[in-house]
Amino acid sequence: MFYLHQRLDPEFEELLQRALAGDRLTRADGERLISATATELSALMLAASAVRDQGKGRIVTYSKNVFIPLTNLCRQKCGYCTFAKGPSDPAALTMSPDDVLAIAEAGRRRGCKEALFSLGEKPEEVYDFVRDDLRHFGHETTISYLREMCALVQNETGLLPHANPGIMTADEVAALRECNVTMGLMLETTSERLHEKGSAHFNCPGKIPELRLDTMRFCGEQGIAFTTGILIGIGETWAERVDSLFAIHELHQETGNVQEVIVQNFRVKEDIIMRHEDEPSVYEMLRTIATARLILGPSMNIQAPPNLTPDAYGIYLMAGINDWGGVSPTTVDHISPEAPWPKIEELRAVTEEAGFELRERLAIYPEFAKKDRFVRDTARPAIERWTDETGLVPTEEYET
């Protein structure tokens, strides 16, 4: 039984009790949870933490990775993006195989185990010079080049590739399957309103929610553990946030391959279209994370990026997260380059202060690495070499 030493709206308390008991929640329940008042927030967070503890105990994980921005050109124009460069920007670049290998090798030497390939979506569809670059590297498409680079990194360095190339067809997923231990695509939001002129996803054909859910479904059908999440503060309503969480939950019930859900906060940057918009507050993040935990349940891995709330990220542990995501000792967060990763030592201190143990994990979570359906022969030796009986990286590796 869950007792609270505060006076709550009886209906809200009964809803928390139902969530704690594992009852199926409705969208209306989710909207009530996420609209918790400031005085209801502590009860919401306590309930979310209790549900997290049921499934994850007191272990909080992170993945030591290198970030490989294979191309920073993109066919889309998201209003919050600082990663994608225009064609005349001197920083616009599709990396060569040598550059890719150099980053991966530097990461391997620092103990990284994940090669996170994050890149713009299908830039060759809009830029002739990208097609020329790809031909120079022997490819017609970014996905085909990505496949070769993932295999190169895996074969030459042993790092486990985790590609995020945007929406994909089933054939494109199949092409990447053998050389990726996991793949990722943020759902971001189910809101179609954000495709209207002046909104965050105007001119972004790959951000149509159904297409993103299709990509996740293809990965599920092909036995690929998948990372997704929501991006909050880009113009969506609270109800749309809840709808996005339910869309992920329902997809996972169908496919069983969603290994983690990220709750990411929009950050203002000087060079983005949305530079005059407000960022979501920590209070908004807490309500959203706690609601995500109660909708997604005890077994889901829920992550919030520590570098996007540098002053206060420890409090997200009190709202039900159990993972900090990728943290790199060698490369910046190219999506938010102004936001440095915390050092592992700092992350450990913050995590332990809150009463948790910090453990390194691989790009594929232990519960997925145990299932043959999600593990390719190409990845199995590295998974076995780098993990102990818990499926996590042994703690003596911790300091590397």
Ligand code: SF4
């Ligand atoms: S957020 Fe991703 S899809 Fe959108 S413009 Fe940037 S790189 Fe492209």
